[in-house]
Amino acid sequence: METLKREVCDANLKLVEYGLVILTWGNVSALSEDGKFVVIKPSGVDYSSMCPEQMVVTDLSGTVVEGELRPSSDLLTHLELYRSFAGVGAVVHTHSPYATARAQAELDLPCYGTTHADSFYGAIPCTRHLTKQEVDQAYEANTGLVIAETFRHRKLDPMAIPGVLVCKHGPFSWGINCKKAVENALILEETARMALITTQFSPQAEPAPQYLLDKHYFRKHGANAYYGQN
Numbered sequence: 001m002e003t004l005k006r007e008v009c010d011a012n013l014k015l016v017e018y019g020l021v022i023l024t025w026g027n028v029s030a031l032s033e034d035g036k037f038v039v040i041k042p043s044g045v046d047y048s049s050m051c052p053e054q055m056v057v058t059d060l061s062g063t064v065v066e067g068e069l070r071p072s073s074d075l076l077t078h079l080e081l082y083r084s085f086a087g088v089g090a091v092v093h094t095h096s097p098y099a100t101a102r103a104q105a106e107l108d109l110p111c112y113g114t115t116h117a118d119s120f121y122g123a124i125p126c127t128r129h130l131t132k133q134e135v136d137q138a139y140e141a142n143t144g145l146v147i148a149e150t151f152r153h154r155k156l157d158p159m160a161i162p163g164v165l166v167c168k169h170g171p172f173s174w175g176i177n178c179k180k181a182v183e184n185a186l187i188l189e190e191t192a193r194m195a196l197i198t199t200q201f202s203p204q205a206e207p208a209p210q211y212l213l214d215k216h217y218f219r220k221h222g223a224n225a226y227y228g229q230n
């Protein structure tokens with residue numbers, strides 16, 4: 001578990017390095033190899049003093065089993081994502097400006113080009129509003145349930161589209177491990193920024209055609225991937 005704490009701590013610090021968070025915003029968690037525990041950033045702790053020993057370990061019900069500090073306020077959202085999306089090994093939440101602004105505008109993030117297609121097999125969905133009752137009752141858990149409902153309702157594969165825009169809140173991303181989850185958070189922010197510039201150049205810009213989406217996504221993912229040196 002010590003190795004995972006170091007990995008999660010380093011991933012949280014990467015959010016700052018990549019300019020995806022300021023102050024104490026955002027959080028990263030990872031699932032233990034046996035799938036029984038989650039290691040997550042402590043709530044409200046300054047990144048400048050963050051260290052692996054501060055990471056909090058909980059079971060899948062959210063009970064703290066290791067650590068002195070309170071876990072991230074988004075813990076229950078992370079837990080719902082692990083429960084709902086098989087294969088997810090790490091979850092990232094940020095308030096990165098372009099993705100958050102798109103979530104606040106209640107807009108999906110269409111795949112306008114190959115930069116997006118390389119990592120996400122289609123548009124990044126924006127969830128519906130949470131109802132007042134969902135916010136008042138179990139806000140963080142319901143945020144996770146609304147994300148899962150969005151993917152189920154729209155028949156999306158969360159491992160092919162490893163990100164979401166939570167309406168009026170911000171982006172959540174995930175992946176098989178911390179490195180991939182943070183990478184997906186960074187790509188989500190960058191493609192959100194590019195999308196805004198694209199539609200400023202051309203308000204009528206269309207999403208990339210399916211054949212281009214297929215070409216770029218599957219050259220990096222799946223059995224016949226041939227990108228890079230892998």
Ligand SMILES: O=C(CO)[C@@H](O)[C@H](O)COP(=O)(O)O
Nearest residue numbers: 024025026027043044072073
């Ligand atoms: O979106 C939120 C709170 O709604 C979080 O990203 C906070 O901004 C960080 O919370 P902690 O992880 O420090 O509890």
